[in-house]
Amino acid sequence: MSKSIPTREENYSEWYNEIVKRADLAEHSAVRGCMVIKPYGFAIWEKMQRALDDMFKATGHQNAYFPLFVPKSYLELEEEHAEGFAKECAVVTHYRLKSNPDGKGLIVDENAELEEPLVVRPTSETVIWNSYKNWIQSWRDLPVLINQWANVVRWEMRTRLFLRTSEFLWQEGHTAHATEQEAVEETEQMLRVYADFVENWMAVPVLQGLKTASERFAGAEETYCIEALMQDGKALQAGTSHFLGQNFAKSFDVKFVNKNNEQEYPWATSWGVSTRLMGALIMAHSDDKGLVLPPKLAPIQVVIVPIFRSEEDLAKINEKIEPITNALAEKGISFKVDDDDKYKPGYKFAEYELKGVPVRLAIGLRDLENGTVEVARRDTLSKETMPLDGVADHIESLMSEIQTSLYDRAQAFQKANTTSVETWDEFKAAIEKGGFVVAHWDGTDETETKIKEETKATIRLIPLNSAEMMGKCVYSGNDSPRQVVFARAY
């Protein structure tokens, strides 16, 4: 902990990198664009996975696993999809290395070239729909409700830990339905699941809506998304749910016999969230002292630091700690007692602040005399001394209090940083200031592109179920049936 972390104000981007590094969440690997997720970071991701997986299963989905490799010919089958992913594919062309005849080391064996190149999956629609061809014959086989937890690769030239890496971890749901309506309902249901997770587990409020045509997933009829606002005023797409229509069914010739004994193409959805959520989690709540974690996703919810000079003191303090840890264990609250004597309490306090542990207890000899304990909250950095009796109950209520309070703070921030504008000047000023900017748009690609070129702002989403409200496009002045949400984004 040599140099101090730059503040968010000083350098938001550097602040983010330092938090990720110092809280031991992840690091760049020597493999270009690929990250190493370190144990503490991975423990948070595991908590996210568990919560999401439970939600997927509660909505009727099952996990499965499909191949890492996509034959080039599969990728070609859905034209838009191919175009969307071709430029960022890691391509396997050979299946063997051999000793270098001219010297040391290994070289690619030119006699082991694949007949057809394989792409490392950037997403699995093609491989999965190729399997669904065998799984789906009759309406009785529908719906197919599958999820996969997997690694995917999209080659990136400029990477940022968690936010944009060539390899990332994600889940991808792929479902098939007998009717269009059912597929649309599934798409919307999974968007709600994502919003529920991000809001109630990550404590990050989101907007829900539709992407414009130009921002849609390659191969989708409609892309739904949730968007969150980071502390620097930039938006982050936190999850997407795609209504794929019959596109992949047609490309892979998947048909089923409906109840009227007619051949039909099933309707598809796909939906995913990734380790990018880790970036959102970090950026939404953390402060200049380090990571701030919502209790529901914190690997360690409570750290207990005994303050002692001798083994004897420690033994006395431990006697008081034991009933607390027993009570916490019973309540299912995770904790760590740090009685390492190599580091001073002040060092430890800073370390657990850096790591975002929601609650810290400190107990010294004076506390023993007084029957008290110091309870510190990571989110507010407030401290109070309270009686030892009942501290576990207090912590339990703190867990939900902190969870709620982080959400409320993030929501207040989002509200304070959402601006509705009427004129182009107002628009530019609001974008420059940061945050969500709500404005009329004439619905054309051309205007969308011009606005992006001139301000770097994109249309984050068209709000769901927004009532029609006529107005004038903020850029072209043409008629507009509804307002949309703009922002600069990650």
Add this chain to the structure above:
Amino acid sequence: MSKSIPTREENYSEWYNEIVKRADLAEHSAVRGCMVIKPYGFAIWEKMQRALDDMFKATGHQNAYFPLFVPKSYLELEEEHAEGFAKECAVVTHYRLKSNPDGKGLIVDENAELEEPLVVRPTSETVIWNSYKNWIQSWRDLPVLINQWANVVRWEMRTRLFLRTSEFLWQEGHTAHATEQEAVEETEQMLRVYADFVENWMAVPVLQGLKTASERFAGAEETYCIEALMQDGKALQAGTSHFLGQNFAKSFDVKFVNKNNEQEYPWATSWGVSTRLMGALIMAHSDDKGLVLPPKLAPIQVVIVPIFRSEEDLAKINEKIEPITNALAEKGISFKVDDDDKYKPGYKFAEYELKGVPVRLAIGLRDLENGTVEVARRDTLSKETMPLDGVADHIESLMSEIQTSLYDRAQAFQKANTTSVETWDEFKAAIEKGGFVVAHWDGTDETETKIKEETKATIRLIPLNSAEMMGKCVYSGNDSPRQVVFARAY
């Protein structure tokens, strides 16, 4: 369920394929050598993962995630390791596809060749030790106890579902220690964890021991393994734990300052089990009617089939089923009530037998009158009619009874198929008959190779802690200090 499954007697290999297929566990994908793990198969794998993961964490390990890609130059650094894996590597040479200028589709973009080829990880020692270089500076940083759940690729020409596929799922533990002794203890501890899991969760007894030099992991000083016996008399390596010495530390120049302030190389271990365990699970217990699952790993532990002709009957039966399912839920026993009216009870019974559901309850109208229920066990195929009252308690005890009984049966089979031999003729006859063959070996590579060439039998392991017992090598007649275990193997 058109054609019947061949019996194990008729065609063991075909029987295995049919079980995997008909129980909906996995299927070949159109991508050469890669499998699709279907939801029912994946649910079993998830149960394995959860149990193993808990055991890893209970022994102090944390999960992390390292890159999918290994730069060619890393692989080269440890010479034996490089030699061992070079011949079966999927090699990424390009990072982009482009539209085919001469026609339809995509081609590899020759302008997007990587400066250095990347290998899809066949195992992660090299990538991980490259990271450990930054993690390990002082004795205070040790031990490092990391596990990773991941997909790996080892190119295979001849594949079998679960047993040998080009891509498979596994976990790989990678630890670093300050002393040789500690690393050896870790290696042995993880072997015991694997043996514990395979025996107590999979209900498959194993032998524990050391591999001979020729069967060691490429780059290891010592490979420990567990070996299980399948019903066709062939052995299956179910898990390996490697003591890597300082080989990878030296190759990647990882050093730490010890307590005496001297620079030293840390000592390493790695250990792994894979989806191959699914193959072992299937082959160890299943019978000619289908899959047989130990209760601890069964996605559905109890299936309840109401036998009814009308909705009215069903409603009456459901009244009796409800208290049972409530009691099962309370006991944490997973169940499924199958009241689908599209299929007859007999069809359902066969289906759940095929899928290896450990216990089946059937309740019809006559049972209602008598206050009884029919309870069928999958492992013994026995049925009994018993009072409805107390059936949940009975099922609870059946769960552990079946678990134990499967283990006992497999252990009796292993015992009956383990033969100790003295002469070469006895040896050949015993290998031909199948099973583990215990015999003296003179300890030379040459004899090991000859035996393999002449009988297709390999040394599965040198038993751990076996007392010295002089004898004559079964092949060469030379002196041998101890017996080893031979078998033909998967």
